[in-house]
Amino acid sequence: MAEDARQDNHWQGSPLQMWSGMDPHGIEEIVVQFDTGDEEVLKPKAREEFKAYELQQAAVYLGVLAHQLK
Numbered sequence: 260m261a262e263d264a265r266q267d268n269h270w271q272g273s274p275l276q277m278w279s280g281m282d283p284h285g286i287e288e289i290v291v292q293f294d295t296g297d298e299e300v301l302k303p304k305a306r307e308e309f310k311a312y313e314l315q316q317a318a319v320y321l322g323v324l325a326h327q328l329k
């Protein structure tokens with residue numbers, strides 16, 4: 260299933276579908292697509308790629324967003 264989710268070096272799927280050894284480096288944007296068709300694109304402000312702190316902050320934001328959608 261994880262093989263089907265990976266297309267052209269872009270990840271589509273949930274974190275549970277990630278295979279071991281996936282490298283978190285090189286993430287340039289995080290796209291959240293809602294059932295309504297709306298999208299939210301998260302990009303790092305200071306660099307071209309997300310670094311550890313920015314990924315941690317994005318994870319916190321996504322956790323808050325998921326909690327609000329429940």
